[in-house]
Amino acid sequence: MDNVNIKILAEALNLSTSTVSRAFRDNSDINLATKERILAMAKQLNYQPNHYASNLREQKSKTIAVIVPELANNYFSLAIQGIESVASAKGYHILVYATNDQFEKEVSFIQHLHNGRADGIIMSVSGEANDHNYLNELAKKRLPLVFFDRVYEDIETPRVITNDYEASFSATEHLINQGCVKIAYLAVNKTLSIGKTRMQGYIDALKKHNITFSDELIIDCTNNYKENIDHLKSAFTELKPDGVFTSVERLAFATYYACYDLKLDVPNDIKVIGFSSLEISPLLNPALSTVTQPAADLGKTAAELLFKMLENPDQISPNTEVILKSEVMQRRSTSK
Amino acid sequence: MDNVNIKILAEALNLSTSTVSRAFRDNSDINLATKERILAMAKQLNYQPNHYASNLREQKSKTIAVIVPELANNYFSLAIQGIESVASAKGYHILVYATNDQFEKEVSFIQHLHNGRADGIIMSVSGEANDHNYLNELAKKRLPLVFFDRVYEDIETPRVITNDYEASFSATEHLINQGCVKIAYLAVNKTLSIGKTRMQGYIDALKKHNITFSDELIIDCTNNYKENIDHLKSAFTELKPDGVFTSVERLAFATYYACYDLKLDVPNDIKVIGFSSLEISPLLNPALSTVTQPAADLGKTAAELLFKMLENPDQISPNTEVILKSEVMQRRSTSK
DNA sequence: TTGTATGCGTTATCAA
DNA sequence: TTGATAACGCATACAA
Numbered sequence: 001m002d003n004v005n006i007k008i009l010a011e012a013l014n015l016s017t018s019t020v021s022r023a024f025r026d027n028s029d030i031n032l033a034t035k036e037r038i039l040a041m042a043k044q045l046n047y048q049p050n051h052y053a054s055n056l057r058e059q060k061s062k063t064i065a066v067i068v069p070e071l072a073n074n075y076f077s078l079a080i081q082g083i084e085s086v087a088s089a090k091g092y093h094i095l096v097y098a099t100n101d102q103f104e105k106e107v108s109f110i111q112h113l114h115n116g117r118a119d120g121i122i123m124s125v126s127g128e129a130n131d132h133n134y135l136n137e138l139a140k141k142r143l144p145l146v147f148f149d150r151v152y153e154d155i156e157t158p159r160v161i162t163n164d165y166e167a168s169f170s171a172t173e174h175l176i177n178q179g180c181v182k183i184a185y186l187a188v189n190k191t192l193s194i195g196k197t198r199m200q201g202y203i204d205a206l207k208k209h210n211i212t213f214s215d216e217l218i219i220d221c222t223n224n225y226k227e228n229i230d231h232l233k234s235a236f237t238e239l240k241p242d243g244v245f246t247s248v249e250r251l252a253f254a255t256y257y258a259c260y261d262l263k264l265d266v267p268n269d270i271k272v273i274g275f276s277s278l279e280i281s282p283l284l285n286p287a288l289s290t291v292t293q294p295a296a297d298l299g300k301t302a303a304e305l306l307f308k309m310l311e312n313p314d315q316i317s318p319n320t321e322v323i324l325k326s327e328v329m330q331r332r333s334t335s336k
Numbered sequence: 337m338d339n340v341n342i343k344i345l346a347e348a349l350n351l352s353t354s355t356v357s358r359a360f361r362d363n364s365d366i367n368l369a370t371k372e373r374i375l376a377m378a379k380q381l382n383y384q385p386n387h388y389a390s391n392l393r394e395q396k397s398k399t400i401a402v403i404v405p406e407l408a409n410n411y412f413s414l415a416i417q418g419i420e421s422v423a424s425a426k427g428y429h430i431l432v433y434a435t436n437d438q439f440e441k442e443v444s445f446i447q448h449l450h451n452g453r454a455d456g457i458i459m460s461v462s463g464e465a466n467d468h469n470y471l472n473e474l475a476k477k478r479l480p481l482v483f484f485d486r487v488y489e490d491i492e493t494p495r496v497i498t499n500d501y502e503a504s505f506s507a508t509e510h511l512i513n514q515g516c517v518k519i520a521y522l523a524v525n526k527t528l529s530i531g532k533t534r535m536q537g538y539i540d541a542l543k544k545h546n547i548t549f550s551d552e553l554i555i556d557c558t559n560n561y562k563e564n565i566d567h568l569k570s571a572f573t574e575l576k577p578d579g580v581f582t583s584v585e586r587l588a589f590a591t592y593y594a595c596y597d598l599k600l601d602v603p604n605d606i607k608v609i610g611f612s613s614l615e616i617s618p619l620l621n622p623a624l625s626t627v628t629q630p631a632a633d634l635g636k637t638a639a640e641l642l643f644k645m646l647e648n649p650d651q652i653s654p655n656t657e658v659i660l661k662s663e664v665m666q667r668r669s670t671s672k
Numbered sequence: 673t674t675g676t677a678t679g680c681g682t683t684a685t686c687a688a
Numbered sequence: 689t690t691g692a693t694a695a696c697g698c699a700t701a702c703a704a
Contacts, residue, residue, distance in 0.1 A: 003477070005681055016691045021683060031689055046474070048451035052392040053681030056696050061388070063431075072417040072632065074410065081408040084434050088441075093453070095399075096432050098420050105424075115384035116697090117429070138382070141339070256619050283592050285621030296408065341697055352675045357699055367673055389697035392680050452681095 004045045013041055024049055055116070064306060065095040065118040067109055069126045069150070075249060075277050075295050076124065079148065082299025083122055090307060092119075101223060103127030107134050113143065120144040120306045122299075125152055128192045144309040148302040149293075153193055158309065158320040160302045164194055167291045167326040168201025171273050172245055174289070176209045178334050180243030180271055184217045184235070186251040198247045198275070217241060221251055232258035236270070243334075246274030252288055271334040275326075287331035294324050340381045349377055360385055391452070400642060401431040401454040403445055405462045405486070411585060411613050411631050412460065415484065418635025419458055426643060428455075437559060439463030443470050449479065456480035456642045458635075461488055464528045480645040484638040485629075487529055494645065494656040496638040500530055503627045503662040504537025507581055507609050510625070512545045514670050516579030516607055520553045520571070522587040534583045534611070553577060557587055568594035572606070579670075582610030588624055607670040611662075623667035630660050 010017045015034065022030045023038035041047075055061045066083055068076040080096060087094045095118060099105040106126050111134075113121060121143050125132070132152045135142065147159040175183050185202045189195050199218070206213050219235050221228045232254055246252040252274030256266070264270050266286055273289040281288040301322055309316045346353045351370065358366045359374035377383075391397045402419055404412040416432060423430045431454060435441040442462050447470075449457060457479050461468070468488045471478065483495040511519050521538045525531050535554065542549050555571050557564045568590055582588040588610030592602070600606050602622055609625040617624040637658055645652045 006683095007681075017681090018683080018692080019690055021681095022690085025683085029689060034689085046450075046477070048447065050392070050681050051451040051453045052388045052397070053696090054683075056386070056388040056392050056680090056698090057682045057684085059696075070417070071420055072414045074413075077410075077413040078408045080432075081406070081434065084407055084432070088434070093431050093433075095429050096416070096420065097429075098417065098424070111384065114382075115387040116389075117387040141382070253616050253619060280589050280620075283589060283621060284616075284619050285623070287621070342699095343697075353697090354676080354699075355674055357697095358674085361699080365673060370673085386697050389680090390699075392682090392696090393698050393700085395680075 004047050005050065006047075009038070009042060009045060009047055012045065013038060059116070060119050061117060062091060063093045063095060063118045064303070065097065065109070065113050065121045067097045067099060067106060067121065067123040069099055069101050069124060071096065071098045075149075075293070078277055078295035079124070079299035079302075082296035082301075083303040084299075086300055086303035086307070092307075099126040101126045103130045110135070110138075114138060114141065118143065120146070120310055122146050122148060122302045122306055124148050124150040126150070128152065128189070144306060144313070146302045146306045146309070148298050149194065151193055156318040158305050158316055158318065158322075160298055160305060160322045160324065161194075162293050162298065162324050162326045164197040164326070165201040165204075167275075167293075167328065168198040168245070168247075169205045170201075170328045171289075171291050172202045172205035173209070174328055174330065175243040175245060175271055175273060175334060176205065176211065178243075178267075178271055178336055180241075181211060182217070182239070182241045183211075183243035183245055184219055184239065184241040186219050186221055186232075186244060186246040186255065186274075188221055188223070188248050188251065195247060202245055221254070223250075225250070225254065228254040229257045229261070233262055236262060236264065241270060243271045244273075246272070249274060249276040249278060252276055252290075256284070256288075266333050267335050273328075273334050281329070282331060284333075286333050289331045289334040290329045291326050292329050293326045297324055340383050341386065342383075345374070345378060345381060345383055348381065349374060395452070396455050397453060398427060399429045399431060399454045400639070401433065401445070401449050401457045403433045403435060403442060403457065403459040405435055405437050405460060407432065407434045409585075411485075411629070414613055414631035415460070415635035415638075418632035418637075419639040420635075422636055422639035422643070428643075435462040437462045439466045446471070446474075450474060450477065454479065456482070456646055458482045458484060458638045458642055460484050460486040462486070464488065464525070464531075480642060480649070482638045482642045482645070484634050485530065489529055492654040494641050494652055494654065494658075496634055496641060496658045496660065497530075498629045498634065498660050498662045500533040500662070501537040501540075503611075503629075503664065504534040504581070504583075505541045506537075506664045507627045508538045508541035509545070510664055510666065510670060511579040511581060511607055511609060512541065512547065514579075514603075514607055514672055516577075517547060518553070518575070518577045519547075519579035519581055520555055520575065520577040522555050522557055522568075522580060522582040522591065522610075524557055524559070524584050524587065531583060538581055557590070559586075561586070561590065564590040565593045565597070569598055572598060572600065577606060579607045580609075582608070585610060585612040585614060588612055588626075592620070592624075602669050603671050609664075609670050617665070618667060620669075622669050625667045625670040626665045627662050628665050629662045633660055 006017050006020050010020045023035045097109045135155050145157045151159045276290040277293050277295040281290050342353050342356050346356045359371045433445045471491050481493045487495045612626040613629050613631040617626050
């Protein structure tokens with residue numbers, strides 16, 4: 001691979017490897033002149049200190065791992081961008097992993113990461129329904145871990161989330177204020193923590209406005225686009241809701257497609273609002289009202305939290321919880 | 337970090353470290369029974385072979401690096417997803433880096449990666465205008481490198497691109513067929529290879545249909561949303577084009593915003609088509625006609641190519657060029 | 673089939 | 689200020 005190493009460099013300069021090594025560390029005592037000689041030669045020979053050797057020695061990798069349910073997703077892209085910007089500024093590298101919502105992959109990624117490859121992990125989880133005690137089994141040896149957005153409530157580790165309950169409550173209330181009396185809630189996975197919290201906001205908003213909650217208006221969807229659209233079409237036809245609140249972005253899109261097909265006019269026949277961080281929501285037909293999460297900020301905050309843990313482990317309590325605010329953006333899809 | 341290593345494992349089992357080491361490699365001769373004993377104990381102690389130690393030994397990292405201009409971008413997210421799926425299947429990890437279109441960052445990333453951290457690199461470049469000879473200076477020691485989408489034409493290394501010229505030609509021709517006679521071309525960076533190729537397709541299509549090419553209809557944009565919209569608004573007001581062809585996705589969005597502000601009706605006053613891999617183009621107002629690139633496929637193909645280079649370096653010629661096809665999708669934004 | 677010994681490239685300790 | 693040396697954890701050549 002890289003055939004010029006510290007030894008070759010040392011020989012070329014008639015110095016010992018330790019002296020050469022010192023030239024690349026800031027603190028060590030070294031004659032300024034020799035240091036410059038070394039750096040010059042290093043540049044000339046195109047020397048790069050071997051990352052694996054140093055990290056084996058130093059027992060750290062300057063790398064953090066990011067695990068998300070999916071990569072081709074506007075929300076997670078933004079979050080990763082936020083993480084990358086912080087990591088990059090600190091001279092850290094990031095490894096990214098997509099679980100595609102397969103819990104086994106998550107477990108496998110996490111376990112493999114405990115081989116020294118990463119110094120810490122930032123994760124949005126994918127297996128609420130499963131037994132995530134595997135994280136506790138890593139016990140004392142567990143890498144610093146920060147959850148963001150989708151979390152395991154029974155695992156004690158710092159997390160960055162959004163004010164889902166309040167946001168859902170506001171969004172639902174907004175629909176009610178716009179005249180909706182029969183509001184469908186589109187869930188992606190009832191067991192996910194965010195699913196539950198968001199649904200509760202919906203339920204409580206209904207209650208406050210004396211609208212009876214009806215279980216059949218909770219429509220459980222999958223990750224399959226086409227399936228969802230078909231499912232929604234029949235649900236809308238049967239239930240005739242006058243408002244739809246979608247708990248994730250893609251379900252808002254599915255709703256639009258379903259409405260197009262059913263020739264339902266948004267917002268006149270049915271109003272739609274959904275969680276979404278899509279910047280071009282105003283360009284949709286009609287412009288989509290959204291609960292906009294500060295996605296990039298979430299990533300950034302999670303990364304900053306993780307770095308604090310790395311730098312000063314005791315400073316961050318395992319039940320640290322940072323809550324960022326989402327914003328309800330009213331657009332045409334919910335106008336009167 | 338991880339305090340259970342091969343030595344502890346060996347002691348716990350009353351075996352030598354070499355025997356234990358062998359248990360984790362498939363080829364080595366080892367008694368099946370002992371192997372199982374070892375694996376069982378490894379599981380019990382939660383042993384993970386130290387990645388840095390093995391890679392220092394073996395001189396490879398089972399890691400590939402992906403460098404893109406930006407992460408919060410639908411197109412690159414899809415590409416990364418494609419890369420991740422291939423890498424993950426091969427048991428490889430991926431490091432991702434965003435240059436944010438800063439050439440110096442690209443150079444720095446690439447140079448640092450030559451310290452053994454990665455076995456190969458997949459990159460969509462960001463510094464066409466600069467001197468990218470730095471890649472040649474790495475000479476023989478250069479890591480296997482695959483370009484995708486945005487490439488340096490003067491660097492000899494395999495690449496995966498799309499049929500930009502033909503696609504641009506078709507898109508422009510499509511606008512002409514729909515009645516446009518004054519078509520603006522929105523460029524993001526005239527010096528980028530894809531910029532040039534795409535523009536040439538546009539120019540040649542005009543020529544074929546006897547429309548005089550006018551340089552003022554080439555509108556150079558930046559990466560700043562707001563700036564672009566303002567810029568486009570004045571350009572549209574002044575030039576009054578009846579068609580717009582955008583060389584990248586975000587410029588189509590900027591065009592929409594500009595048209596909204598100017599109260600220009602798309603497609604009646606002005607027709608719009610743009611390069612874009614956005615799945616929800618049909619949901620835009622109006623549905624956006626696109627030149628859709630197989631983004632995920634591009635990533636997948638690039639990764640496959642890289643793995644071939646890693647497995648069999650001589651099999652892949654440095655001037656290998658894989659061309660994938662984009663597709664012109666006609667929607668309302670260009671209807672008559 | 674298993675064990676011993678050595679080295680991968682680096683850094684830290686200690687001595688000069 | 690510099691150099692010799694050991695050690696990080698693992699994998700392999702060679703010996704047993």
